[in-house]
Amino acid sequence: MRSDAVKKGIERAPHRSLFKSMGFIDEELERPLIGIVVAKSEIVPGHIHLDKVAKAVADGVRLAGGTPIEFPVIGVCDGIAMGHEGMRYSLVTRELIADSIECMVMAHAFDAVVYVPNCDKIIPGMLMAAARLNVPSVFVSGGPMLAGRHSNAQGTRAVSLTTMFEAVGAVGAGKMSEEELDQLENEACPGCGSCSGMFTANSMNCVTEALGMGLPGNGTIPAVYAERIRLAKQAGMQVLKVLKENLKPRDIMTKTAFRNALALDMALGCSTNTALHLPAIAHEAGVELTLDMLNEVSAVTPNLCRLAPVSATHIEDLYAAGGVQAVLKELASKKLIDINARTVYGTLKDAIAKAYNRNPQVIRPADNPYSATGGLVALRGNLAPDGCIVKKSAVAPNMLKHSGPARVFDKEEDAFSAIMEGRIKAGDVVVIRYEGPRGGPGMKEMLAPTAALAGRGLDDKVALITDGRFSGATKGAAIGHVSPEAAEGGPIGLLKEGDIIQIDIEGGTLSVQLSDAELAQRRAQWKPLPPKVTHGYLARYARQVSSAASGAIFKE
Known part of the structure; x- marks a missing residue:
């Protein structure tokens, strides 16, 4: 056994003494x-x-x-x-x-x-x-x-952490009172568990x-x-x-x-x-x-x-x-x-062997799926040469194909403020960049802005793309892991306000309506933003981490 290296033989008597200092007995060490x-x-x-x-x-x-x-x-x-x-x-x-x-x-x-x-x-x-x-x-x-339960004039429904983040946007849009938000706060997460x-x-x-x-x-x-x-x-x-x-x-x-x-x-x-x-x-x-x-x-x-x-x-x-x-x-x-x-x-x-589908409303039979293809899709194009990812099953049908002007932000907080202040309109494509593994650093999740869009009723009217990532609690046309990231000189870092972004989830593409020559000219003029963090673990992480396209693993 591997543990023999710390417990067997005369030469391991010192090791056994340490085990015994913690209360272990010979029978346990055997x-x-x-x-x-x-x-x-x-x-x-x-x-x-x-x-x-x-x-x-x-x-x-x-x-x-x-x-x-x-x-x-x-x-x-x-x-x-x-x-x-x-x-x-x-x-x-x-x-x-x-x-x-x-x-x-x-x-x-x-x-x-x-x-x-x-x-x-x-x-x-x-x-x-x-x-x-x-x-x-x-x-x-x-x-x-377990899911929480929330009751109001419309009835009782199951709620979760997603409900809370979306409720923030709803309050900002005047669609929910702060009193109901307070009630939800006490109901959404009823106990332990993920x-x-x-x-x-x-x-x-x-x-x-x-x-x-x-x-x-x-x-x-x-x-x-x-x-x-x-x-x-x-x-x-x-x-x-x-x-x-x-x-x-x-x-x-x-x-x-x-x-x-x-x-x-x-x-x-x-x-x-x-x-x-x-x-x-x-x-x-x-x-x-x-x-x-x-x-x-x-x-x-x-x-x-x-x-x-x-x-x-x-x-x-x-x-x-x-x-x-x-x-x-x-x-x-x-x-x-x-x-x-x-x-x-x-x-x-x-x-x-003994499993069976007890509720076809929750688990659709394979002959009657929600869609013939899977819930996640990787997209590529001149905006994401190395790929990006979207939860297709969480996207409204009308947003599977979308074209709109880029609203460009270099950090999540600025995008969130723009959403909450009503500056993001139907048809827009919110771009949040310099939030990738290296540029973030740490590749922040974007649940706050996506939930705010949902809470304001815009999740089926506005797309969001980022070199950061999304919480599993996100829904809507939220496209993450855009690679290469802005901090690595990726095309997402070359975008300007108003550029037309073209999304085709069924076709598997994410592109910006710019010529190769225009992209090349912008790349020649591009300068990265200064690092957001210059000391500590995050700075070391930024130096070591690879692209999201390869899992954001450490470089060899």
């Missing part, structure tokens, strides 16, 4: 040492309860004959970080998480690891670490938050099932259900079986597994952030995953689910309808996934 990496904190709703999940994992490890040892990682709440300087520190933590787990697992020679994530950057950071370390591993998340729609955290937890690294139910069992605790115990037990079989993450996270994950992504209509994270995870696993591959899968995969933010359906409804397993079974019926792909518990065939 068993496999199982690391439990948990993102517990008191600042993230998705993490506030992870101590209970981690305890259940530890119980499972002990039941199966292992010795559980817990250690923490950091995590940023994207919702709390949204709309201010803190959002620069969200994506950048993904690399910190992966690096810190590598340090802890290698330094302490764990035999196997159970990962207990929740929320946006933590899940991909942990998956990157698992792929990099290639130590037997199992994932079990903290699960999704925010309740098909936002990035829940997207990544569902994708973890398709990758084969999480047990069935990982993505959809609500955080407050006892079934979540039972799943955690099963994960703790399962990791000992995975260790005994010497089944490693890279045995599971193959090119086939990533294609399966992309297919599920398209069927569910996941967050655009999955297009940022899956290539980064694949890179750690030694698999190349490109935007072209994403489009190939999208072209043949039907979109079967439309959950919040594009509907009043939430993750708890997907859970009740049969969960990820039921969606995978629909895809398998059309041979759109490889059900023989290995998982931490067998194969995907085992996962879907």
Whole structure:
């Protein structure tokens, strides 16, 4: 066992003495040492309860004959970080998480690891670490938050964090009173868990099932259900079986597994952030995953689910309808996934064996999809030579093809002010640049401006493009990850107020109505903006990070 390096032989007596200083006994040191990496904190709703999940994992490890040892990682709440300087520190933590787990697992020679994530950057950071370390591993998340309930004169409806951000725009437009906003504030997020729609955290937890690294139910069992605790115990037990079989993450996270994950992504209509994270995870696993591959899968995969933010359906409804397993079974019926792909518990065939679609209104049958193609699409054109990404399933039909004048902003806050002050009109294309991985730095999410547009009733009349990114809670013609970014000299940095932007989502293009000669002339005159941050981790991150088109990984 790997842990023999810290506990076996006369020469390791000093090491054993340190274990015993923490209360470990000889019988525990004779068993496999199982690391439990948990993102517990008191600042993230998705993490506030992870101590209970981690305890259940530890119980499972002990039941199966292992010795559980817990250690923490950091995590940023994207919702709390949204709309201010803190959002620069969200994506950048993904690399910190992966690096810190590598340090802890290698330094302490764990035999196997159970990962207990929740929320946006933590899940991909942990998956990157698992792929990099290639130590037997199992994932079990903290699960999704239940939707809130809000009542007014129009009736009662399910609400979520998206509702709150959109409500800010509604109040600014005079469509909602501050009294109702205050009422919503107390109802939208009713308890622990990752925010309740098909936002990035829940997207990544569902994708973890398709990758084969999480047990069935990982993505959809609500955080407050006892079934979540039972799943955690099963994960703790399962990791000992995975260790005994010497089944490693890279045995599971193959090119086939990533294609399966992309297919599920398209069927569910996941967050655009999955297009940022899956290539980064694949890179750690030694698999190349490109935007072209994403489009190939999208072209043949039907979109079967439309959950919040594009509907009043939430993750708890997907859970009740049969969960990820039921969606995978629909895809398998059309041979759109490889059900023989290995998982931490067998194969995907085992996962879907007893699954069935309990609610065709939530999970459309494969023969009756929302659309014949997937929920995400990568676009290219003279404005995004290296590509960009849009959540097609969240775009109003009339905005799938749009042409309009550019309203250009060099930072998110200026665009948000323009929206709230009523300076953005129907037909406009809002451009937010110098918010990419390097230029941001940190590639801020743009939920505040997109939600403000929605709250003002403009999400089906105004497009927004950025070299930054969007929250999974975003809806509308929101096109992100425009690459190359402005700070790297990308065409988005050459735009001027009033340039005509042409968007064709069905055709897969994003262009500006300018000749090659005009673009070349502007490029010759272009000067980058001074760096927004010149010291600390963000400055180091800006120097190391690569393009969003390759997952915003660190340069080799």
